[in-house]
Amino acid sequence: MTDGGARWSVGALAKASGLTVRALHHYDELGLLRPSARTESGHRRYTEADLRRLYQIRLLRELGIPLDDIAELLTDPTAVRDVLARRLEQIEDEQWRLSLLGSQVRNLMEQVDGSWRPDSGELLAQIGRASVFHDGLSREQRTALAEQSDRIGPDARRWLDAEWPLVLTRLAEHCRAGTPPEDPEVQATARRLVDVVAMFTGGDQELVTSVAGFFREHGHGMLRDARVGQPDLGLGDELWDYVSQVYGNLAGN
Amino acid sequence: MTDGGARWSVGALAKASGLTVRALHHYDELGLLRPSARTESGHRRYTEADLRRLYQIRLLRELGIPLDDIAELLTDPTAVRDVLARRLEQIEDEQWRLSLLGSQVRNLMEQVDGSWRPDSGELLAQIGRASVFHDGLSREQRTALAEQSDRIGPDARRWLDAEWPLVLTRLAEHCRAGTPPEDPEVQATARRLVDVVAMFTGGDQELVTSVAGFFREHGHGMLRDARVGQPDLGLGDELWDYVSQVYGNLAGN
């Protein structure tokens, strides 16, 4: 008995554990679960200790813990708590992400169902363009946006998605053309922008700041002027300053 | 203007969309978003129509829809609803899975915190061995098991995880040894099994049937006798029949 009682074949172990033979091969390659012995011809022979270890692995795998972490955890059992705690945090993150995703998908379905003009392609493009902003936001801010989106309902969403690029494009054009900020047309457009922002953020001032900041940094080329050979005006600092001035003028009235 | 106004570079498009240049290369390879033109030297040039398409892609990607489906969906816009509906279903599945996972992890942490004997390694092995059964169950049944597990609390869980293999092993030994089903020792062991099953399933008869069925089909080698060179007794049909007889005797008393 120099093999330490290594008497289980891969197939048997696979059946006992509910895993596949291929998975056991994989664990062997990784060094996560090496059979305690091999027959002369190379067949794997596992012991009961191996089986025990496999049950541990299997459990942790089911909980979604990566194999690397499992390996680590099995050599240092005091780490179990930490790994589990980390995993729990991850799970909660995922849950949050999914619930947000769910409401987004539901909203989108609603939009698609209710609209024939603009067609669904245009609709997707509009919403997609808007969704670029979400990139820079925190969990809470995203949640806030989603709630606001729920609050205003599908019709307002549709209006909003179509309205903001128009408004911003018009302002960008005025900026490029050098129209002075106190021009009445510009002022009227700015008021439209105020409406858009209010509708979008629900009046949350922090949110306004965040979105605006993101716009300023990443909005380059978001509208129509990042084309090759054109100066990159887009929504960069120039437009930003321009809008700031227009706003100053609005407030002054 | 034979290029149809193809004037955006990859970099500009990347910035406008919030994606990376590499992602755009990837979409190009896949044929999901081909630049409408190339310069003589091979640089990609995109049109505004391309940008529009990119916004659509980006949105759908954010919702977790695979690129293949997006490609399909963009050639046939009537499929949008279906794809979204499928995705929503998926999301709900995931949510269910995650909430189950969360409670499992929480339970496990509780166990680990509260137990020093048996050590956490042994604990994991025990729970892992038990978790093999979950494989054959439906969503509802898993939920039911999880609820029952919550209900009985950590101490009972610990007892249960240690108890069932002992009981079943003992019954398997008697089965192999040919002890008659009406033997008092066997009967006593069977009563322990009844307790275990009741505690595990909470008395849900359908659940009992399901778990038992799974046991019968996949329990081979689950205990100690699938070793190479030994007859595969384990929890196969013989043990099954034996236990049935024992139960019959129990009921008869």
Next chain:
DNA sequence: GGTTGAACCTCACGTAGCGGGAGGTCTTAC
């Protein structure tokens, strides 16, 4: 018109956890 730094190009490998198949050997039961 030359130079330089940014942007661009095309490979091509890496990721996590196996699935699945090819092509060959071993074992075991009849």
Next chain:
DNA sequence: GTAAGACCTCCCGCTACGTGAGGTTCAACC
């Protein structure tokens, strides 16, 4: 003795890109 199963070792495939490596090309500045 032989045939079926179980086993072996490669090795490619999957998702959606990230991350270089090694080499053009572009746009601007002197």
